[in-house]
Amino acid sequence: MSNQRFLRFFKGDVTLTQILIEHLHKTIAGQPLFTTDRLTAQTGDRVGIVGANGAGKTTLARIIAHQEPDFTGTCRVDGTVIRVPQIAPTADKSGGQSMLARVRTALAQRPAVLILDEPSANLDDRHQRWLTQTLQHFSGLLLLISHDRALLNAVATKLWVVADQHYTQYNGTFAAYELATQRQEANQLAAYQREHREQHALEIAAQHRREKANRVRKGGRNLTAAERGNSRSLREATAGKIDRSARAMVERANRQTTTVKPHQAASVKLVATDLPPVQGKYLVSATNLVLDRGGKRLLQRATFRIRPGERVALDGDNGSGKSTLLTAILTRHPQTHLAPSARVGYFHQDMTELATDQTVWQAMAAATTLDPDRTRQIMGAFGLTARFYDRLVGDLSGGEQVKLQLLTILVSASNLLILDEPTNYLDLPALKALAAYLVAYPGTVLFVAHDQTFRQQVATRTLEIRQQQLRDPAQTAQGVPATDLPRLRFEYDQLMQAPELDQEKLRQLRAKIAAAQRENG
Incomplete structure (x- = not known):
């Protein structure tokens, strides 16, 4: 059949x-x-x-x-x-x-x-x-x-x-599977590295034999012309044997290299100069913010401030107003404030924004401010490798479209990422790549994520919506602490690139950078 x-x-x-x-x-x-x-x-x-x-x-x-x-x-x-x-x-x-x-x-x-x-x-x-x-x-x-x-x-x-x-x-169980997978990958990597060390050693030995064969063909410097002529055939035969043994070594090295190197996506880190500069002490703030939706009070007199470089998780029950708060910030609600220097990259899961008749690479090329090589590296870390470049967006699965939509935000000209449930539907390698990317991100992040592991890895601070109140608990998620260092280093880099150096400002900035480094250990 x-x-x-x-x-x-x-x-x-x-x-x-x-x-x-x-x-x-x-x-x-x-x-x-x-x-x-x-x-x-x-x-x-x-x-x-x-x-x-x-x-x-x-x-x-x-x-x-x-x-x-x-x-x-x-x-x-x-x-x-x-x-x-x-x-x-x-x-x-x-x-x-x-x-x-x-x-x-x-x-x-x-x-x-x-x-x-x-x-x-x-x-x-x-x-x-x-x-x-x-x-x-x-x-x-x-x-x-x-x-x-x-x-x-x-x-x-x-x-x-x-x-x-x-x-x-x-x-x-899933935990046992992950442990077995990690051990298998570690063993595979160890076998790959061992084989390549052995291959390299054999290749060096083969090269030494080839060099010896060349010396034999030439003969010693002390040989007379007659001796050189009479010994030519013997020298060539001896050199040939040495060459053959060298080729055998190379063939043996190639036969022994059978383990495939485990795939390891290269992590890509942005630096402060990749992002638009930030000015001011606070990037996002709200004072006595009141929010209602559908006749229901969500927030009552909420006040908060977010400094440059922080990664703030917004937590709360379903329907408590997390997305509504993000919308209020984005639409510049009168009781909220976005710094004039803020350049927002906003992710949400309405994938209708992606043109389904363009290719994956066209979508990324239109969004990225990075060079093509770094853009490809970031895509690869999230699992969108070269085989995806020519595929139409409309032919991607739902999870792949979410991933692409997120990537177009991450590589955009933004210094403030507002991410509403970026972890939904991402596969596990992409989740790990996103966490690593955000932890190293030199800008500011405000995000909602119900993945507890992800929140703990990424957030330096958590704001909770509970019973119409916005709370900033004393005990927050254990992420890498945010500091003024990204902003200060960016200002320092900008001054260094200025046509005329202002030595006094440089001295002041160096002192502030040193103080921030001491404060954060």
Whole structure:
């Protein structure tokens, strides 16, 4: 059969297995998306489906939910299936509120198989705890597509991992999988480095033999013309043997080099001179700010200030007003203030801003203020490698479009990043790349993120919205502390590039930089 498609339902079957997937192949537009050997799951399993954006996790879920019939291979499903897709914010509900409503409705139907696609995206801490506890007690078969490390660690009992266009089953927890993966990568890197050291040693030895062969061919300096002529054939034969042994060494070195170097995306750091200069002590502030939405009071007399170089996390329950506060800042609400020198890069998850008929590289080239090489390095760190450059934006998966939208903001001419849920739907390598990028970012960041691990890595300070009050807790997230150093160093760099040096100002700035360095250890 040219198109072997099997989708079978078993009722009253004696086996506990509810899902059996064998030799499944899925293509899109004639290009392979993924393959499987054998994936199994049964009642009581909580399967985490993990992999990079665009690798086919949602597509596999659609196949299991009988919503995608175009594949080859076997997919046998026993029992009723309910799939809850990724939920975007709507006019009257946040993304978190919409997801909670859909999850509760699905649970009430008591399906044999429940598929959740990024269910923790947009959920506040309280509802993340509710979701975790609820899924831990789900009695059926759960398939969980997620990049949420905390949720996967707490819930998943086995994993289906897609990498290099192939699904593999891992019977263990997500934490055990990550540890095994890290050990495998470390062993692979060690083997690669050992092989290349040995290869280099053999290549040096081979080079020494080639040099010896050349000396033999030339003969010693003390040889007479007659002796040189009479020994030519012997010298050539001896040199030939040495050359052959050198070639054998090189061939042996090449045969021994079999380990592929693990992929390690190069981190790219911006410096202060990459960003528009900042002037003033505070970049963002608000005084006695009152915010309402839909007749509901969200904030009552909120006052705060954000200094240049800070990375401030905005925390609060779903519907507490975090996005509304960001909007107030962006629209220059009368009770807020943005410094005149602020150049804002704003990320939100309305992907309609991306032109779907342009290529990925065209979108990045139009946004970036960096040179092409550094732009490519940043894209590579987030997983948008060269194979994506010529793809149309409209052909990207939802997660890939989120990633591209975020990257166009990160490389723009901004010194203030306002990021509303930038971690939603990003794969794990991109999450790590984003955290590293923001920690090293020389500008200012104000962000909302419900990923607790990410917040703790990035934030130097946290503002909380609780019961209409904006609070600045004494105990904040443990990020790299923000200081005046980026601004002071930028001013120093600018003075050094001025046509005429102002020695007195330079002296004052050097003193301020030294004081800031002492203050921050």
